[in-house]
Amino acid sequence: MAENIRVLVAKPGLDGHDRGAKVVAAALRDAGMEVIYTGLRQTPEMIVEAAVQEDVDVVALSILSGAHMTIFPRVMDLLRERGVQHMLLTGGGIIPKTDAEELAEIGVGKLFGPGTSTRDIIGYIKEEVDRRRVADEI
Amino acid sequence: MKLLDRFLAGDRTALSRVITLLENDRDRRSAILDRLYPRSGKARRIGITGPPGSGKSTLADRLTARFRTGGRTVGIVAVDPTSPFTGGALLGDRLRMQGSWDDPEVFMRSQADRSHSGGLSEATPYAITALDAYGKDVIIVETVGVGQSTLDVSEVSDTTVVLLTPESGDSVQAMKAGLMEIADVLVVNKSDREGAALFASELKVIVDMGRWEEGWKPPVLSASARDDTGIDDLYERLDAHADYLSGEGRLQARRLRQGRSAIEKALGELWQGRLTVLQDAGDAMDRLSERVAQRELSPLAAAREMMDKMAD
Numbered sequence: 256m257a258e259n260i261r262v263l264v265a266k267p268g269l270d271g272h273d274r275g276a277k278v279v280a281a282a283l284r285d286a287g288m289e290v291i292y293t294g295l296r297q298t299p300e301m302i303v304e305a306a307v308q309e310d311v312d313v314v315a316l317s318i319l320s321g322a323h324m325t326i327f328p329r330v331m332d333l334l335r336e337r338g339v340q341h342m343l344l345t346g347g348g349i350i351p352k353t354d355a356e357e358l359a360e361i362g363v364g365k366l367f368g369p370g371t372s373t374r375d376i377i378g379y380i381k382e383e384v385d386r387r388r389v390a391d392e393i
Numbered sequence: 394m395k396l397l398d399r400f401l402a403g404d405r406t407a408l409s410r411v412i413t414l415l416e417n418d419r420d421r422r423s424a425i426l427d428r429l430y431p432r433s434g435k436a437r438r439i440g441i442t443g444p445p446g447s448g449k450s451t452l453a454d455r456l457t458a459r460f461r462t463g464g465r466t467v468g469i470v471a472v473d474p475t476s477p478f479t480g481g482a483l484l485g486d487r488l489r490m491q492g493s494w495d496d497p498e499v500f501m502r503s504q505a506d507r508s509h510s511g512g513l514s515e516a517t518p519y520a521i522t523a524l525d526a527y528g529k530d531v532i533i534v535e536t537v538g539v540g541q542s543t544l545d546v547s548e549v550s551d552t553t554v555v556l557l558t559p560e561s562g563d564s565v566q567a568m569k570a571g572l573m574e575i576a577d578v579l580v581v582n583k584s585d586r587e588g589a590a591l592f593a594s595e596l597k598v599i600v601d602m603g604r605w606e607e608g609w610k611p612p613v614l615s616a617s618a619r620d621d622t623g624i625d626d627l628y629e630r631l632d633a634h635a636d637y638l639s640g641e642g643r644l645q646a647r648r649l650r651q652g653r654s655a656i657e658k659a660l661g662e663l664w665q666g667r668l669t670v671l672q673d674a675g676d677a678m679d680r681l682s683e684r685v686a687q688r689e690l691s692p693l694a695a696a697r698e699m700m701d702k703m704a705d
């Protein structure tokens with residue numbers, strides 16, 4: 256089992272709904288993860304820069320504003336550009352199922368909607384990180 | 394290209410990976426440090442400590458911007474506490490350190506202390522070495538909000554800045570925590586608040602009463618990190634302290650002292666590592682615990698026996 260899982264939790268754009276992000280951040284912390292919370296009004300560029308500097312396993316975005324179809328693809332592109340596509344990009348908020356399916360096709364992970372149990376989120380992240388961790392040759 | 398070659402070629406992603414390995418991979422830590430340590434030692438290291446919420450991150454962010462205006466590249470390590478119950482941590486320092494997010498010459502890393510005592514993580518000195526070897530001119534280290542824990546930050550800094558606020562209440566509290574002894578510079582932050590001037594003058598009295606190294610009495614400065622005031626003054630005093638250190642082999646003496654304490658820490662780390670291996674491998678600890686519980690053997694005698702086992 257992967258140890259010391261690091262997760263970046265961010266709120267992109269002008270979306271001010273931050274309860275979900277805070278609930279998830281606290282739940283991941285209580286599950287033994289190291290959670291970097293960067294707060295509101297993050298651009299995709301800020302998010303990816305923080306993800307790189309913090310070398311997180313997971314980039315987790317909370318979007319309830321309807322902007323998910325522009326933000327997730329942009330973040331995905333930037334992660335690829337920086338050569339860190341092994342990081343899991345996941346998140347939640349108000350995201351219709353069909354949109355989530357479309358995003359899955361470009362490599363975005365599972366997206367969780369209202370009412371999700373944080374236990375499901377924790378389980379999913381642990382499993383994915385176990386699978387994705389890469390070993391470096393020094 | 395292998396990781397360390399990419400690191401040496403200036404790849405930021407590689408720097409970040411290297412810090413992760415130094416944090417997580419006890420087996421390869423030593424091999425990585427063998428390559429990096431000889432390249433470190435050029436950076437100026439500034440420690441920032443103070444009570445929880447006193448404004449360390451906000452101040453570090455302002456100071457970073459100031460160093461950048463002065464043409465110097467900056468690396469930051471900011472430590473927050475790990476929960477002893479769950480092993481998890483909420484690392485919130487980055488939240489207040491976004492002023493230079495798009496500046497490629499600034500690199501900021503959050504660390505959980507992973508229940509290491511002293512206000513830093515076991516791997517904080519290693520992250521500092523990595524940033525130093527990478528070529529950062531200035532490295533700022535933010536400790537966890539200290540109450541009365543020990544004060545490791547002075548072991549990894551050239552200059553230690555102690556941050557206090559008017560509401561951190563009486564200056565006696567600060568003295569009790571041992572903060573006064575490690576301070577090279579004292580800053581009363583949140584000086585936009587009531588009582589700040591009074592608090593600063595109280596502190597000055599205490600400093601005046603103390604005994605300090607010849608040639609450097611810690612100045613008591615006032616700042617508001619929120620309003621970005623007092624930062625120029627701090628910047629100048631930091632430079633003054635660097636000048637002071639560069640005279641008469643003082644920096645050398647400080648680093649010699651720090652080297653000694655770093656070896657002691659590393660020894661502890663090695664023993665700890667051996668102990669883990671032993672615990673995994675066998676029942677020696679079980680047997681000894683049994684005998685200690687039965688009062689056949691004192692814990693000290695048991696530890697001695699363990700040490701003999703580990704010595705091979």
Ligand code: B12
Binds near residue numbers: 318319367371373376
């Ligand atoms: C509370 C609320 C507010 C509060 C927000 C307070 C705050 N600080 O968060 C206030 C009153 C401020 C507000 C304002 C607005 N709101 Co509002 N708000 C809601 C409401 C009722 C609940 C949201 C909530 O907090 N839920 C509780 C948390 C715990 O749940 P959650 O966020 O969904 O999180 C869970 C999952 O989604 C998931 N999850 C969420 N984030 C993440 C992240 C990760 C990494 C993971 C893994 C999982 C995950 O896991 C969580 C746990 O189960 C929703 C309706 C609803 N039922 O969702 C509307 C809603 C989100 N709001 C809406 C709107 C339109 C607005 C406003 C634009 C209204 C207006 N015209 O002014 C403003 C915009 C404000 C702004 N600046 O962004 C719409 C959004 C429509 C859309 N996207 O298509 C909704 C859906 C209501 C609706 N049905 O129309 N709102």
Ligand SMILES: Nc1nc2c(ncn2[C@@H]2O[C@H](COP(=O)(O)OP(=O)(O)OP(=O)(O)O)[C@@H](O)[C@H]2O)c(=O)[nH]1
Binds near residue numbers: 449486538584
């Ligand atoms: N009024 C006032 N508030 C400030 C000032 N500096 C920081 N703050 C606020 O104080 C709070 C804590 O600031 P941080 O910079 O996170 O403090 P910190 O010492 O890094 O906190 P920890 O890392 O959690 O110990 C935030 O709400 C800041 O906005 C200041 O000069 N004046």
Ligand SMILES: [Mg+2]
Binds near residue numbers: 450451471
């Ligand atoms: Mg802080």
